[in-house]
Amino acid sequence: MKIELYLYATLAKYLPENAGSRSVTLDVEDNARIRDVVGRLTIPEKSIKLVFVNGVHGQMDTVVDDGDRVGLFPPVGGG
């Protein structure tokens, strides 16, 4: 199945080279968790503060479904 992974702010640098500026479509195994997807792209888990699935707050162990849009944010604190 496929998911769309969106990486915001400093996390965008972990997007694969063939990806867009913000998101990438990934093939993932059934019952994959967000943690598995994050591991595949070698994103340090500690750098992720907020996880959203289809615009709703989730967790690193949330199981993803086909077609899900997953958004990951680092801390954003400038002012």
Add this chain to the structure above:
Amino acid sequence: MDRSPGSLENSIDVSAKTITDPAGKNASVIFETDALRISGIHQCTLKDVYAAAMGKNIWPMRYIRNRGSIRINEQIKLARSRVAVIGAGGLGGYVIELLARTGIGRITVVDGGCFDESNLNRQLLADTAAIGKNKASVAAERIGRINPAVAVDLHAVYLDGGNAEGLLDGCDLVVDALDNMETRRVLKKTCRTLKTPLVHGAISGFEGRVMGIFPDDPDIKALFENGEGPTAEALMGTPAVAPAAIASLQVMEALKILLQRGRHFRKTMLYADLESGTFQDFTF
């Protein structure tokens, strides 16, 4: 209501003018020179004169272009509102500017820092003459020049756990224009204690977020947690457009909360990515 000759009401009636606005509608207005003269005669503030005028459906000329989007009873409500802005830097400079122009009656400004050259790329209140000056003091001067009908509480200190409650007590709403998570955690806790709504904003590069946080909302700790190493805003910088855009959205959120209208970003983070031109909601 005292309409006798020599009363404040009578002075306002005598000075009111009828104008035709760009939409072709007539409006009764009072000009600031007249309002200032009346405040001198009656030994009251400009704010008092405007409050009395608006109570008689006479628009202060300085707010006439609010008409059509803000009703006069809402303009009165804003004039009776007190908003605290914590931080007078990138976000805070624009937030303070917009609140003062819109006609918030009392603005509390808290910032212990001074302007330096690295602020000049984005901070509205940072100009070459302001370098080295305290940010809250410069903000207070600016408010006075923009709108003398706004009362200002100037606090040239950094907010901390020891002073936060005293600084924010009595405010109707607080705007988070801070640049660090530690102080945001203090601010969030204080707003919960005082039962005051908080409008959060933060920026990084060409991105930023806005959220209305009400005292009874779930406490989302991850929102204000630090990461490891350099912050996102340190790595991506803070160019001018993000604070201007996010501050506008924060002030809109503040107006919606104060006037109880529109859709609030409550338990919802609005994330703006200005480079890709996307605005997205993320709900908790």
